Amino acid sequence: MENFNFYSPTFFAFGKGREKDCGELVKRFGGSRVLVHFGGGSVVRSGLLDRVKNSLRESGIFFCELGGVMPNPRSGLVYEGIRLCREEKIDFILAVGGGSTIDSAKAIAAGAVYDGDFWDFYQGKYIEEALPVGTVLTIAAAGSEGSPDSVITNEDGMIKRGASGDAIRPRFSVLNPELTETLPAYQTACGITDIVAHLYERYLTNSKDVEVTDRLIESLLLTMKTEAPKVMENLQDYEARANIMWAGMVAHNNIVGVGRSQDWTSHQIEHELSAQYDCAHGAGLAVTMPAVFLYNMKHDVMRFAQIAVRVWGCQMDFAHPERTAKEGIEALRSFLISIGMPKNFEELGAREEDIEKLAYTCCYGKGNEGGAVGGFVPLQQQDVEAIYRMML
């Protein structure tokens, strides 16, 4: 196990009706002038936004609003949010929505107290300082409610990149599984896929002797395997939604990923797809993961065999571990298809003729001049191209 720091100071208010505590939570964590940041109509239609605003009013907190966050959130709205924060002397940002809204709020929070262009943070500059952020989560997926990360798409070239810093870890996050019950099946499945991907990205490591984090990651994958079919069968299954929601947070606040190298190949390769075709991140990951894992399998067959046996219930083929390893990857693919995820480029709306460009941007795009992609096996442009071709 490698040396590490772990710091996850977010206060989690979990369960039915907890959005009513927003006002008190903002106060507790020092906010008095709040920017309420959200996406489209669903938080308005469901009445959630009103409940959040009522809670702020009851606590006597000033707020202004900025809606319009899109999936794969854009830099344009971030600039608008930064301007609004400065004009209104905002001291706390409350994101009401999913990962896109939270990531947009984090970008605004960092940009509002920074003299330069906020995009610097998405080109590798660590975020040292930011306005405090709180969240009311509406989809179990990105894990942004408990993470120090944010992903934004720059409209100048449609480049999707991530930034990081303890300063943008939410001060509090309201996790009410009821709020996710109105999500359509497809978005629910995209969220599940994103959580599964966060676990695989951590599982694929070159660090040795990491039994505790291996086991923790496996336990969350086993949870997803058990709970996902329940929620796909009945979208209003509160208990399955609750299990998935907590698993999604634990999967990504990094308590299960410390002390080990991580991969993130699938995320990097996928980001080009959702940036280019505006497909859902989870859908992109469903197509990307099996291809990446099959391509990288030979690098550590026993690791893929271990997850196949421990998570997917495969029988170990001791004479041919590579068969077990592959069986595990196919079991993952079947699981993703069973919850309604796409399986290839065509279903994703991606085009074969773009592959060369996608691979180039992935390896050499803005903010990623290094060339090699991924922490498990360093991949070059021709590897990434080959992986995109496996998705056809």
Add this chain to the structure above:
Amino acid sequence: MENFNFYSPTFFAFGKGREKDCGELVKRFGGSRVLVHFGGGSVVRSGLLDRVKNSLRESGIFFCELGGVMPNPRSGLVYEGIRLCREEKIDFILAVGGGSTIDSAKAIAAGAVYDGDFWDFYQGKYIEEALPVGTVLTIAAAGSEGSPDSVITNEDGMIKRGASGDAIRPRFSVLNPELTETLPAYQTACGITDIVAHLYERYLTNSKDVEVTDRLIESLLLTMKTEAPKVMENLQDYEARANIMWAGMVAHNNIVGVGRSQDWTSHQIEHELSAQYDCAHGAGLAVTMPAVFLYNMKHDVMRFAQIAVRVWGCQMDFAHPERTAKEGIEALRSFLISIGMPKNFEELGAREEDIEKLAYTCCYGKGNEGGAVGGFVPLQQQDVEAIYRMML
């Protein structure tokens, strides 16, 4: 899953040599006048205390010292620490040691800013305010490095009781597995047993639909099952020590115990033993747990069967689940004996003739006037007596 709050704002500095960061960490978390609190000679002999003091000196931090914490830490030293904190205008307490030292530091931290008798907190008063506490952990066991809990023995009657409050969660904890390599086999095994007990106390629940926390708890038990034999075979196995150390923290900061009722019967029944005979808490738990579980098994046979299959690798007897349940409890007992733990009253130094008194104190002792013991099955005095008799 039940509604819950989860808040674990401790900064963990994990790995080789991390005690050198103490000074900087104290500064980062606002300390300038530190009470360094520790136990006996081992932290002095090993040079650890000197390294910690050097780190404080290098950061220009004033400190004074209070040693002498005993296993099952006593109220007398807590009063002394409180007096010292007030005299020296201490604003930060740094515990260097194991669970006893950390718990003693937490008691001092709460008592130093409280007008009444600190023992009030150990009779049920919630700790709202305390001096900040940091820790340098020397044994993986109690989980106090990441928990809001403290257990103290009142010398007036040798009553052992717990207190709780987010205010006593450590601001930072240094977790260096190297520091645990000099622990003798017996103490190492006691620590392992304590961690295993923290997991069982959370596993035994009456809450339904708690797959995610079930799976997380199981993953930590599987880790203990794999890593404990390695460290017992080679006490200097850094990697096994590291896996156990992180498992010990995760087991008890409650990220795996949220949203479910918990048990704590074994801890309550054991506390009378270590308070009365001054045996190691872990050793007492090793004798207590199998007896409690066999006594309570009929309350939820399938839960005991589940842990038997998922953790202990038992084959499910579908016609007789109670056989599987019992096999799992016997597997736990064998595991504990295999790492050198005692198996009965005699090996523990406890006496049959005290049983009636032990059971009475457990159910009606100072600070526990309610009578019933345990969250899984509420036990009365005659149940507790019967359980003590099963340990003969």
